[in-house]
Amino acid sequence: MRKSIWMLMFVLIIAVLAGCSNGTEKEKEQESEEVKSLGVEFKAPEKADVDETVELKAIVTYGDENVKDADEVKFEYWEKGNEEDSTMIETKNNQDGTYIAEVSFDHDGVYEMFAHTTAKDLHTMPKRSITIGEGVSAEEHHDEAGGHEHSEHTKGFGMHFMELGDVKVNQKIDLNVHLQMDNEPLKNANVRYEIFNNSNTEKHDWVETEESVSGEYTSSFTFEEVGTYTITIHVENDEGLHEHEEHKVEVNKGLH
The missing domain is CATH 2.60.40.10 (Immunoglobulins)
Known part of the structure; x- marks a missing residue:
């Protein structure tokens, strides 16, 4: 009888330890999942000539993994100071975590660009700028003509x-x-x-x-x-x- 009791207690202790171990592993998995973030490295040249073909590239990662199946990756560009007149272009998925598109600009200016990226239920949109030719932006033209001062947002x-x-x-x-x-x-x-x-x-x-x-x-x-x-x-x-x-x-x- 006493032997059976000790055996039962031993089994219960093993079950409790196993449960604790499983709980710890689940907590570690959850913590590991929480620290992952959606990363996008947006690559584009800083300068280009008028009508030159420019490659835009987004390298999408989630934690340490390349995202080969992002829900959406699009590039949007506009002439600085004229954001309401923007152009959105689709990208080609290279199936290796990179998404590319080609674009050209038909006149001098400073252009700003977003890489709109949605994946893993997250969204991010890193921003870049490119100077085309002499690089006079629509915003600078407007200011020179006596337009209103452009308000700046908080840095970043x-x-x-x-x-x-x-x-x-x-x-x-x-x-x-x-x-x-x-x-x-x-x-x-x-x-x-x-x-x-x-x-x-x-x-x-x-x-x-x-x-x-x-x-x-x-x-x-x-x-x-x-x-x-x-x-x-x-x-x-x-x-x-x-x-x-x-x-x-x-x-x-x-x-x-």
């Missing part, structure tokens, strides 16, 4: 509002803005859209957002009247960041 902060395209009255649309700090997605920020029709500045709509993936804040809105609207994106966080940026949107009549 980046904001990119996704273009809305053709907006119709009474049509529900998605609002989407990507935020970064030091080339990393800016997480857990308080982001709101302030929207008003320029013909009726007394009525301001405030729209809250949700962080759908890291650094990407989304919401939806329906414009009830035709006209020119101003959308101001307000960004704050617990570290004292307070940024805003304005965008104009033309709302047209829908089809009857």
Whole structure:
């Protein structure tokens, strides 16, 4: 009888130790998963000639692994000071963690570029710039002509509002803005859209957002009247960041 009791106690001790071991291994696996991050090395030349073919390359990693099946990798470029007139281009997946595209620029200027990358339920968009020819940007042309002073964001902060395209009255649309700090997605920020029709500045709509993936804040809105609207994106966080940026949107009549 006593031998059976000791045997039962021994089995119970082994089971408890095994459970602790499994729990520790699971915790280690979870910790290992948590420290992984989505990395994108965005490669592009710093200078090029007008009409020269330029290769853009994104090297995508997750932890120490190359990401061969990213959900999306696109390059977006625009002339500095004219971000609202941007061009988005698809990439070729080389099936080895690299994604490439070719582009050329038809006149002198300074161009800025994002590598929009979504993989492993994460999003990041590293930014680069390239000088074409003499490199006079649209922003500098505007300043020389007596235009308004361009407001600068906090150093390291980046904001990119996704273009809305053709907006119709009474049509529900998605609002989407990507935020970064030091080339990393800016997480857990308080982001709101302030929207008003320029013909009726007394009525301001405030729209809250949700962080759908890291650094990407989304919401939806329906414009009830035709006209020119101003959308101001307000960004704050617990570290004292307070940024805003304005965008104009033309709302047209829908089809009857």
